[in-house]
Amino acid sequence: MPRVRTKSPVHQSSTPAPDAEPTSLEANSLALTMIQALIPLGLRAVEEALQQEVLALAGPRYAHADGRPAIARWGAQAGSVFLADQKVPIRVPRVRNRATNTEVPLATYAQLQTPRGHDVGLFRRVLGGLSCRDYEAAAEAVPEAFGLAKSSVSRRFVRASAQALQTLHERRHDDAEWLVLLLDGKSFADDQVVIALGVTTTGEKRILGLVQTATENKRVCATFLRELVERGFQTPTGLLVVLDGAKGLSAAVRDVFGERVPIQRCQWHKRENVVTYLPKAQQALWRRKLQAAYAKPTYAEARRALRQLVKELEQGNASAARSLEEGLEETLTLHRLDVFAKLGISFKTTNLIESVMARVEAKVHRVTHWRTSDQKQRWCAATLLEIEKQFRKVKGHQHLALLQAALRGKLTAPLTAA
Incomplete structure (x- = not known):
């Protein structure tokens, strides 16, 4: 343009x-x-x-x-x-x-x-x-x-x-080989919009689509994902899915792509969910502890550090401990695939989508009157397509071959470790 x-x-x-x-x-x-x-x-x-x-x-x-x-x-x-x-x-x-x-x-x-x-x-x-x-x-x-x-x-x-x-x-997506799918639901004009962002095997990003839904429920999101597949979203070398932890999105992903599809749960969302159970005076300390645990380079080290934090939390706040334990393995998927050191900067969180939605909100946040759902969707879609033109390759794209190799085989560590 x-x-x-x-x-x-x-x-x-x-x-x-x-x-x-x-x-x-x-x-x-x-x-x-x-x-x-x-x-x-x-x-x-x-x-x-x-x-x-x-x-x-x-x-x-x-x-x-x-x-x-x-x-x-x-x-x-x-x-x-x-x-x-x-x-x-x-x-x-x-x-x-x-x-x-x-x-x-x-x-x-x-x-x-x-x-x-x-x-x-x-x-x-x-x-x-x-x-x-x-x-x-x-x-x-x-x-x-x-x-x-x-x-x-x-x-x-x-x-x-x-x-x-x-x-x-109505563009198709079979002009590229897809390796990573990021999904996130964001509030948009008092409604919920689920955005799908794809990353190719060479690191290019593309807005795959969006769907408006009251909640991130399985049925709506699964229908949305099947539509993407029908339009050519194919993953011949395997797929990594990055989510914020919403149960509806996770269930939809497994329903469409299979039970064994690797899901990387957003570490930032997990950390913030845990610290909300703690007094404000302790939150900064625990953010640092959780960040240090997730920064461990190997699966064994990171899991050991997080299990130790679960034990510490159980002594003072059982709710925070349960929050950390819930879905903990999914937050370590990149570690299990042995690509965290190279690709964690791009895929350990949902930041790729979060930044896109922040730019959408910057353009439309002053609009105070939305007449129809149709109007919201077209404004959001038009803005997303404009933002897409400024996309660059993901950081660490030169290491995506490592992720491809890991996805073609099996996870380097079992889903449940002793």
Whole structure:
């Protein structure tokens, strides 16, 4: 996607759009941010309109006997157009009058160089088309976001861009080999949204999908995971799943991927769950103790240190001891696979998803009024897709071959150790 820089609007109407969200200019700005995911499609509409004007002025390309010898195509040059008040770089075709040796200005290009006020209603129609899978309706609305009349853009563009939108939102995942699946449920606008993030065998990250659910229950999450599998989420060399410890997610994972699928339970969540049972004066100390135990490089050392902490907690707080003991083995899956030293930085917690959701919340937290569930899902999805473009490979990706080898075999230590 072309780099976008913000330019202060020159002429903005003080009258809000008649169907704008009742959430002030901040919400308008958020809508604009999310619609930037559609900039490549909008630029195709701009190119379509510019080429139509060039065709009207200079005739068909390479047609020299069409009665217009004085007007000719003259290459292209760098230029820019506006999406609302966002300036976007493009390549602009040139037309020249050979008789007068002067440039012929393109009226369409001049029209697109004027900043305009935000039209949140328009953006909502685009995103609404996406969420309703009415991709053609969404594609028809994209040119208007650039100030183009619907009649100036051909049906060919609408069909092509509608197909591109469908590909984006129903994309398959069988173009890569997947090695790690991270799942986490986060509160989003008073609802629960479960996000799936995949990591390939070469370390690339991708948002696989999301589902809105009241709780992280097994039935909804299992249906969601099966849909990912149907869209090509295949794991021929094995799969590691990273979770925060939610029982519904864990049950769904085992239901879809099998009882023996290795699950790495988030060590950060486990540590915080344990210390909540303790007085505040003791919490910092126990965070350090638990962190030191989990930092042991081998399974035997880490398990021995954690079992010792369970015994210490039993003396003063049985509830905290039970919390640590519950699911303890799953927090040591990377240790059992003997890859903790190399890959623990990326997969010992759910931080990869936590950081993504933090960026989503940073974009939408000022929105105070959500009208429908559909609106929440499309805003969240559009923001996630925009964030995905900035993903980098996971830390330690050069060691993923070690994880592949471990998953192809068996866990290096039994699930229950003496």
